Amino acid sequence: MRFVGRRRGSSVTSVTDLAKFLTCPYLFLREKVVGKRKTAAMKRGLELHRERYLLHREGAAEMDIEEAVEASWRGKVIGVEVWIDDGEVGGFVDRVEVEEGRARVVEYKSTPRSASWKTSKLQALIYGAILRRYVDYVVVEVRTFEEELFFRRQIDGAVLEAYEKGKEAFRRSIDTGVFPPLPGPHCRYCPLRKSCPLFKSSSLLFMGVSEVAGDGRVQL
Numbered sequence: 001m002r003f004v005g006r007r008r009g010s011s012v013t014s015v016t017d018l019a020k021f022l023t024c025p026y027l028f029l030r031e032k033v034v035g036k037r038k039t040a041a042m043k044r045g046l047e048l049h050r051e052r053y054l055l056h057r058e059g060a061a062e063m064d065i066e067e068a069v070e071a072s073w074r075g076k077v078i079g080v081e082v083w084i085d086d087g088e089v090g091g092f093v094d095r096v097e098v099e100e101g102r103a104r105v106v107e108y109k110s111t112p113r114s115a116s117w118k119t120s121k122l123q124a125l126i127y128g129a130i131l132r133r134y135v136d137y138v139v140v141e142v143r144t145f146e147e148e149l150f151f152r153r154q155i156d157g158a159v160l161e162a163y164e165k166g167k168e169a170f171r172r173s174i175d176t177g178v179f180p181p182l183p184g185p186h187c188r189y190c191p192l193r194k195s196c197p198l199f200k201s202s203s204l205l206f207m208g209v210s211e212v213a214g215d216g217r218v219q220l
């Protein structure tokens with residue numbers, strides 16, 4: 001059965017914001033304060049998301065994730081643009097498939113480069129950690145719209161623990177106003193790499209989710 005999520009207003013932190021923060025708090029802050037210029041690739045990505053949504057929506061049921069999980073015991077359910085949250089963090093999952101208590105989450109990106117970006121893996125992991133509230137077994141993937149696989153991981157205890165640490169780090173930065181740079185291989189594609197202060201700080205070890213995301217192209 002195909003379904004689309006019901007639109008929900010919510011004041012939670014967005015999955016995208018938390019993923020960007022965990023990629024690099026300094027980059028997150030700069031983009032929040034200065035804003036981010038929409039590139040041609042980003043605009044194309046938004047169009048592709050919209051096209052997929054409209055195609056899928058044709059004849060699809062409208063339901064919340066709780067109803068979809070319930071329905072999955074009567075047969076596989078496939079949803080796009082499905083809202084999930086845990087009361088603190090939330091967002092719309094690009095695609096979720098659930099069957100008999102097992103779920104697969106897919107985060108779609110428009111280019112191989114954006115599919116390789118650490119933030120994309122973190123987004124998928126965060127969606128997966130939230131979805132574990134509803135089902136016991138979750139696998140997350142990052143793919144291009146052409147279905148090329150760039151990242152795959154089961155959501156286990158290590159991811160859930162890292163997710164809680166990540167949320168705690170986010171709250172701490174909001175409270176203290178400290179958003180340090182977090183250098184790594186992801187700096188290669190950072191729009192700020194020429195002006196970044198690249199401060200070194202041992203306190204960055206709290207970024208548990210970042211470690212779980214890794215930098216390998218695909219993790220199986």
Ligand code: SF4
Pocket residue numbers: 023024026027181182183184186187190191192193194196197198
């Ligand atoms: S270059 Fe690296 S450390 Fe500096 S802002 Fe960009 S991602 Fe962060």
